[in-house]
Amino acid sequence: MVNCGLLTGLNEPVPLKSISVEVRVQDHVASVSSTLQYVNEEQRPLEALFVFPLPADAAVCHFSAKIGEQEIVAELQDKETARDQYDDAVSSGQQAFLLEESAESPDVFKLSVGCLSPGQNAAVTIIYVTELAVQADQSLRFCLPAVLNPRYTPAGSGAGIVSEISSVCGAVPYTLTLSVHVSSPKPISKLESNCTLDPLVFLHSDHTQATVNLSPGHMFDRDVELSLYYQDTHQPSAVVEAGAATAPSDSLMRNPVVMISLYPEFPEEVATPSEFVFVMDRSGSMDRMMHRGNETQNRIESAKDTLLLLLKSLPMGCYFNIYGFGSRFESFFPQSVEYNQDKMDQALKKVKEMRADMGGTEILQPLKHIYSQPCIHEHPRQLFIFTDGEVGNTKEVLDLVKSHAYSHRCFSFGIGEGASTSLITGLAREGSGHAQFITGSERMQPKVMESLRFALQPPVSNISVKWKLPEGVTAETVSPPINVLFQGQRTLIYAQLKGKTLEGSEGSVTVKYNLNGQPVTNQLHFCIKPTEETGLVVHRLAARTLIRSLEQEERSSAERKNLRRTIVELSVQAGVSSVHTAFIGINKDTKQIVKGPLQQRRVPTYGICFDLVSLPAAGRLRGSFPPLAGRLRGSSPPQARQRLLGCLLSGAGDWELLKCASVKGALPHLNYSSEDDADYEVDAQGSEDMPVLCARRKQDYSSEDDADYEVDEQGSEEESVSNRLPLRKAAPELQQDLVLPLVSLQKASGCWELDAALAAVFGKTENELTNQKPAQVDGSVWATLLALIWLYGWRKEQQVEWQFVAQKAAAWIASQKVGDLSQCVCVGNVLLGCQVTKDTLGI
Known part of the structure; x- marks a missing residue:
C-alpha cells in the first residue's frame, strides 16, 4: 500500500502501529484515554508527526509517554516555551514529545514524537474530557473523530493547518481498539453505534452500569459514533464536584464546582413569521457520497432534497433567500423575498440546477454579505448553514457570527465524515441556534426538520440565572451568559461554589425568561454535598468553558497581553490545553549523537x-x-x-x-x-x-x-467535449422515497391539486381519485385530504420530515370551512388502504 502525505517520498514505513481507546461515561460527560503505539522500524533516529481531530469542546488534561518501563509525564507550559524545549531536546538527541492545539481550529491537534531510536517503541497516552451532546431523540452522542479532511484556507491567509494535514485513501496502516464503560444514576436503555459493536454487557441488575467494545476490524474510514439512551434522560440534574486540595486557595480548581443540566419546559407556539436564509456549501467536496454504503446519494443531491422539503415547510408570511458558496458565492434573490407560490417556484427551479461547482469552502464572505443586508421588521432572521465543515479560518468565522448574534439565530449542519466539530458547534453556539451532524447512513432531512422546529419556536428574552444557597455560600457562574433556550433541549451551567459548604444542605438555581411577553420560571433544587473521586472532570470542563470565553475575548480586545497571561495561568493551573499552551515531555535520561537532520515522517489520517x-x-x-x-x-x-x-x-x-x-x-x-x-x-x-x-x-x-x-485540441473558441473518456457507474439506483415526490406537488399555501401526478404517488389513476370524491368537497380539498391520509397512514415513521407540510395542509383545509369531513376521511381511508382518524389529521 502507498501512503499519501509522507514528507520524504512514498513507500516509507509509518511509525504509528495501533491506537487503543478507553471511554468512561459518567452521566452527561465522558473521559477518554487514547494510547498511541509508535515503533521506529528504520535504521536511523526518527521524528514522527501526527495531526488528528478531537471533539471541539474536548478538554485535553493529560499527556504522557512510556518507553520500555519508563514513563514520562508531560507538563503543560506556555506554547512558545514548550516548542523551544522540544527543539532543544531533539537537537541534543533527547527523546521528546510535544502535543499542541492548532491556532486556527481548536478541534485539530498536532503530536510530535522526537528522536525515536532505531527499533524503539513508544506508547503515547492522551486523556481528554468532553460533554455529550443531546440529540433530537434524547440520546447522548459521543463521537471519536477518525476522519480529518484537509481544511480549506482562503487565499491571502497563512498556511494554517492545511500543510500539516496528511490524509490517506483506504485503510490506514494502524489498528483501533475501543472499550466503553457507562455509569449513570439513571438506568441505561440501550447503546447504538454507526460501527459494529460487541453485545452490551450490564454490570448491575439495575442497568446503571454497562460495558461495550468495538468489534475488531474497524478501518478508520469513518468517525466512531455512539448513541447512549438513558431512561428519563431529559430530567434536570446537578453534580457538585469537590476540588483539589493541592490547588491554590480560593481558585477554580480548589473550590467545589457545580454542573447544572436544565431542560426548559414551555409551551410550543408558532413564532412570529421569520426571515429564513439557507446557506448551502457548493464546494467541490459536496460532490462526495454521503457515506460508503451501496445505496447513497452524494451530498449535494441530499442537500437539494432537503432544500425542497424546507421550502415546502415554510409558513406563509415569512421571507426567505438561498445562498450557495464555495470560492465565491451567489444568492437566488438580491435580497430576501416574501414567501409565495411564485417565489417558491422560482427557488425550486434554481435548486434543481444546483451543482457542487463553486471551488473551495470560503464561508466568511457570504456571511459578511448576509449580515450587511438590513433585517426585515418583525421578522427575526434565521440562518441555516449547510457545510462539510472543512475550513481553516474557523475562529474568524465564529467571531463574525458572534458579533451579529443580536440580529439572528444560526442553525448549522455538518455533512459527512470529517466535518469540523469546532466550526459546526461554534456557529450554533455563537449564533444562539442548534448544531446537527449528518454522518454515516443518516438522512439529512429529519435533522434539518428538527432544527426548523426550533427555529419556529418564539425567541426567549431576558434570560437570568439566580442562585439560592445557604448563608455564607456563594456561586460564581463560570459559563458565559445563556443567550438561547429551546423547548426540550439541555442547557449546561457551570458555577464555582465559594465559602463554607454545609454537608447535606440544599441549594437551588432558578432560570427566568420571557416568552411572548410572559414570564416563565424553571427551578432545580440540588444537594450541595460534593461528590469525591470524580477525576475533576467537571472542574476541567468548567475551566475549558472559561478558557474558550477568554480566548474569544482576547481576539477582539486591546488588552491581549494581559488576557493571554490569564489564559496561560488558568490553563496550567487546571491542566487543560489552550491555544497558548502545549504539553511537553522530555526523556532526559536518554541522549545520543544525532548525525545530520532527523528523518521526519508524517503519519496519515484517513481522508477522502x-x-x-x-x-x-x-x-x-x-x-x-x-x-x-x-x-x-x-x-x-x-x-x-x-x-x-x-x-x-x-x-x-x-x-x-x-x-x-x-x-x-x-x-x-x-x-x-x-x-x-x-x-x-x-x-x-x-x-x-x-x-x-x-x-x-x-x-x-x-x-x-x-x-x-x-x-x-487547437485551442479555438468553443467546441463540445469530444475526447472525454467514458465513465463507469459506481452506485446502484436509490430506491425512490415517495414522500419527497408528494411534498414536491404541494402548493405554498399548503394544498394539493387533484391531478395525475398526485394519483401516481398513490399508485392510482386520476379517474380513480375523481370518481371517489365526495360531493360536498371540491377537488383541492379532496386532494389535500388524501395527501394527509396517505402521509399518516403510510409514512408515519417519517413524520418528523413532513410535520410542517402536514400542519400547513391541515390549516388550509380548516380555512376552507368545508363542514363535517368525517365521511370524506372514511372514503379516503378505503381508497388508500389506511385507517386514519380525522382527529389524527389535526383538522
Whole structure:
C-alpha cells in the first residue's frame, strides 16, 4: 500500500502501529484515554508527526509517554516555551514529545514524537474530557473523530493547518481498539453505534452500569459514533464536584464546582413569521457520497432534497433567500423575498440546477454579505448553514457570527465524515441556534426538520440565572451568559461554589425568561454535598468553558497581553490545553549523537480522495472546473502530485487512473475560482512543469455536467467535449422515497391539486381519485385530504420530515370551512388502504 502525505517520498514505513481507546461515561460527560503505539522500524533516529481531530469542546488534561518501563509525564507550559524545549531536546538527541492545539481550529491537534531510536517503541497516552451532546431523540452522542479532511484556507491567509494535514485513501496502516464503560444514576436503555459493536454487557441488575467494545476490524474510514439512551434522560440534574486540595486557595480548581443540566419546559407556539436564509456549501467536496454504503446519494443531491422539503415547510408570511458558496458565492434573490407560490417556484427551479461547482469552502464572505443586508421588521432572521465543515479560518468565522448574534439565530449542519466539530458547534453556539451532524447512513432531512422546529419556536428574552444557597455560600457562574433556550433541549451551567459548604444542605438555581411577553420560571433544587473521586472532570470542563470565553475575548480586545497571561495561568493551573499552551515531555535520561537532520515522517489520517477529471492530450480547458476546485487545498504541486499518486496506486475507493499530462506554468494554489480556471495549457509530452495525474470517480456525469467543459485540441473558441473518456457507474439506483415526490406537488399555501401526478404517488389513476370524491368537497380539498391520509397512514415513521407540510395542509383545509369531513376521511381511508382518524389529521 502507498501512503499519501509522507514528507520524504512514498513507500516509507509509518511509525504509528495501533491506537487503543478507553471511554468512561459518567452521566452527561465522558473521559477518554487514547494510547498511541509508535515503533521506529528504520535504521536511523526518527521524528514522527501526527495531526488528528478531537471533539471541539474536548478538554485535553493529560499527556504522557512510556518507553520500555519508563514513563514520562508531560507538563503543560506556555506554547512558545514548550516548542523551544522540544527543539532543544531533539537537537541534543533527547527523546521528546510535544502535543499542541492548532491556532486556527481548536478541534485539530498536532503530536510530535522526537528522536525515536532505531527499533524503539513508544506508547503515547492522551486523556481528554468532553460533554455529550443531546440529540433530537434524547440520546447522548459521543463521537471519536477518525476522519480529518484537509481544511480549506482562503487565499491571502497563512498556511494554517492545511500543510500539516496528511490524509490517506483506504485503510490506514494502524489498528483501533475501543472499550466503553457507562455509569449513570439513571438506568441505561440501550447503546447504538454507526460501527459494529460487541453485545452490551450490564454490570448491575439495575442497568446503571454497562460495558461495550468495538468489534475488531474497524478501518478508520469513518468517525466512531455512539448513541447512549438513558431512561428519563431529559430530567434536570446537578453534580457538585469537590476540588483539589493541592490547588491554590480560593481558585477554580480548589473550590467545589457545580454542573447544572436544565431542560426548559414551555409551551410550543408558532413564532412570529421569520426571515429564513439557507446557506448551502457548493464546494467541490459536496460532490462526495454521503457515506460508503451501496445505496447513497452524494451530498449535494441530499442537500437539494432537503432544500425542497424546507421550502415546502415554510409558513406563509415569512421571507426567505438561498445562498450557495464555495470560492465565491451567489444568492437566488438580491435580497430576501416574501414567501409565495411564485417565489417558491422560482427557488425550486434554481435548486434543481444546483451543482457542487463553486471551488473551495470560503464561508466568511457570504456571511459578511448576509449580515450587511438590513433585517426585515418583525421578522427575526434565521440562518441555516449547510457545510462539510472543512475550513481553516474557523475562529474568524465564529467571531463574525458572534458579533451579529443580536440580529439572528444560526442553525448549522455538518455533512459527512470529517466535518469540523469546532466550526459546526461554534456557529450554533455563537449564533444562539442548534448544531446537527449528518454522518454515516443518516438522512439529512429529519435533522434539518428538527432544527426548523426550533427555529419556529418564539425567541426567549431576558434570560437570568439566580442562585439560592445557604448563608455564607456563594456561586460564581463560570459559563458565559445563556443567550438561547429551546423547548426540550439541555442547557449546561457551570458555577464555582465559594465559602463554607454545609454537608447535606440544599441549594437551588432558578432560570427566568420571557416568552411572548410572559414570564416563565424553571427551578432545580440540588444537594450541595460534593461528590469525591470524580477525576475533576467537571472542574476541567468548567475551566475549558472559561478558557474558550477568554480566548474569544482576547481576539477582539486591546488588552491581549494581559488576557493571554490569564489564559496561560488558568490553563496550567487546571491542566487543560489552550491555544497558548502545549504539553511537553522530555526523556532526559536518554541522549545520543544525532548525525545530520532527523528523518521526519508524517503519519496519515484517513481522508477522502480528490476528485479530478481527465484532461485531454492537448489543448485548452475553458470554463469552471468543479470537480477539481477546492480539492487540493493549499498544497504545493509536489505535495499534490504525491498525495494523488498514493490515492491512485492504492486502488482505494471508486477511482480510476486515466492518463498523464503536464500543466504549463506554476500552480501555487489549487483553489480555483471560475476565473482562475480559464486558460491552463496541457502538454502531453510533460515538457514543462509538473506532471498531472488525471483521475476521476467512477460515476456518471450527465450531459449538463459535460457541457461545462469546453475543450478543443487547437485551442479555438468553443467546441463540445469530444475526447472525454467514458465513465463507469459506481452506485446502484436509490430506491425512490415517495414522500419527497408528494411534498414536491404541494402548493405554498399548503394544498394539493387533484391531478395525475398526485394519483401516481398513490399508485392510482386520476379517474380513480375523481370518481371517489365526495360531493360536498371540491377537488383541492379532496386532494389535500388524501395527501394527509396517505402521509399518516403510510409514512408515519417519517413524520418528523413532513410535520410542517402536514400542519400547513391541515390549516388550509380548516380555512376552507368545508363542514363535517368525517365521511370524506372514511372514503379516503378505503381508497388508500389506511385507517386514519380525522382527529389524527389535526383538522
